[in-house]
């Protein structure tokens with residue numbers, strides 16, 4: 240991964256509306272240029288949020304985690320591609336036909352978004368995974384879904400930083416690994432159950448670190464950002 244460290248951080252703009260999101264952006268440095276729009280902001284403020292972010296020069300990861308029948312997901316992914324987003328995602332547990340339909344939906348045009356699949360939500364531990372009927376351990380299930388995602392034409396997966404060493408070893412250097420659940424050393428994990436520090440995520444080979452509350456809830460988001468970038472640099476330098 241040759242991108243600058245600041246380009247490897249995707250800020251999760253989990254704000255209640257566009258007004259709060261843009262206030263937050265003003266409190267972050269300009270290098271914070273990749274942002275993730277999730278269900279709350281998109282549902283409240285709609286596609287114009289993506290347009291506003293593009294006008295500001297940001298690249299947008301539209302994190303709506305589509306999970307539906309193939310025809311519906313294909314239509315949704317195509318609509319996302321027409322918005323010009325940089326990255327969009329589906330749930331790998333929607334199955335191979337659904338992922339293949341999503342892939343076909345973004346093919347054929349000029350530039351297309353990165354299409355990635357969510358494996359096991361980073362908020363789930365083994366116990367919760369078992370409670371929804373999956374007997375496998377999280378790592379095993381993440382690897383199974385990541386293999387399926389690759390065979391179905393996905394460019395990469397969303398997984399926890401804890402699974403990055405395994406996924407890199409098994410899937411090689413070119414499959415995108417996008418990791419939420421990142422927490423600076425010493426900070427609480429909130430509702431995340433499988434997490435690691437920014438330094439660890441980078442050292443293990445994560446391509447993109449999705450970071451929300453450690454930035455959005457920080458008293459000083461700019462300093463929090465700088466501390467994260469410093470931690471990533473130290474991990475890179477010692478690799």
Ligand SMILES: O=c1ccn([C@@H]2O[C@H](COP(=O)(O)O)[C@@H](O)[C@H]2O)c(=O)[nH]1
Pocket residue numbers: 251253277357359360361362397398419420421429431449450451452453
């Ligand atoms: O498995 C997943 C998939 C997506 N997310 C999203 O990432 C951010 C993480 O926010 P934090 O505040 O840093 O915990 C959030 O928008 C989630 O919807 C995830 O956490 N885990």
